[in-house]
Amino acid sequence: EALPSLAGRHALVTAGPTHEPIDPVRYLANRSSGRQGYAIAAALAARGARVTLVSGPVDLPPPPGIEVRRVETAAQMLAACQAALPCDIAICTAAVADWHVASPTDRKMKKAPGAAAPILTLAPNPDILAQLAAAGPARPALVIGFAAETHDVERYAAAKRVAKGCDWIVANDVRPETGIMGGAENEIVLISPDGSERWPRLTKEAVAQRLAQRIAEYFSPDRSP
Ligand code: C5P
Numbered sequence: 001e002a003l004p005s006l007a008g009r010h011a012l013v014t015a016g017p018t019h020e021p022i023d024p025v026r027y028l029a030n031r032s033s034g035r036q037g038y039a040i041a042a043a044l045a046a047r048g049a050r051v052t053l054v055s056g057p058v059d060l061p062p063p064p065g066i067e068v069r070r071v072e073t074a075a076q077m078l079a080a081c082q083a084a085l086p087c088d089i090a091i092c093t094a095a096v097a098d099w100h101v102a103s104p105t106d107r108k109m110k111k112a113p114g115a116a117a118p119i120l121t122l123a124p125n126p127d128i129l130a131q132l133a134a135a136g137p138a139r140p141a142l143v144i145g146f147a148a149e150t151h152d153v154e155r156y157a158a159a160k161r162v163a164k165g166c167d168w169i170v171a172n173d174v175r176p177e178t179g180i181m182g183g184a185e186n187e188i189v190l191i192s193p194d195g196s197e198r199w200p201r202l203t204k205e206a207v208a209q210r211l212a213q214r215i216a217e218y219f220s221p222d223r224s225p
Pocket residue numbers: 014074092093094095096097098125126127128129130144145146147148160
């Protein structure tokens with residue numbers, strides 16, 4: 001059976017961490033390999049979607065046939081996402097830093113013997129997922145967020161779906177003993193307005209293909225609105 005097609009659809013995917021500069025040589029960041037987001041971008045492209053992948057700094061090769069916009073900070077990621085609109089589907093897999101350093105210095109901070117350690121003042125970053133979900137007429141028809149939790153995964157993810165204004169949440173358990181963070185496999189719960197659905201442990205590529213299948217079904221012409 002042929003894959004349901006996403007031809008003619010434009011998908012925006014965010015992936016990887018953001019780096020928030022402290023000075024020219026130091027930064028704050030989150031742990032994120034970008035693997036799940038890159039796999040999702042590739043799976044959507046395999047179904048014929050035009051994909052814009054807005055990627056923070058990662059060690060992955062750009063998936064073939066996908067337009068990749070490389071960014072460093074959350075502010076740059078938001079600007080690249082806004083520039084990519086309009087799109088039909090937005091999938092925010094990026095591990096965006098919640099804060100940036102309020103006043104990064106343009107020279108390397110120096111340590112002097114006996115001097116006090118510097119104190120970093122942080123300022124909040126924009127929430128890219130929430131902004132895309134609240135983009136008014138430019139809002140993508142389907143906005144999907146991720147929720148990495150260490151406990152009470154379903155409860156927190158369901159609350160996050162409502163708080164962020166997105167349509168679906170892909171929730172996963174990132175306790176270190178799961179090996180999910182940075183690993184090859186993922187075990188997710190898909191939260192939608194219809195409820196929650198636990199998927200078996202799968203490779204990140206298989207999770208991506210199954211999610212692309214779900215998205216294609218959502219957009220299929222025989223789906224009642
Ligand atoms: O708020 P929290 O980080 O737990 O939410 C995770 C979801 O929100 C992910 O989909 C992530 O990509 C997105 N997010 C974002 N911009 C932020 C923080 C999170 O797009 N500043």
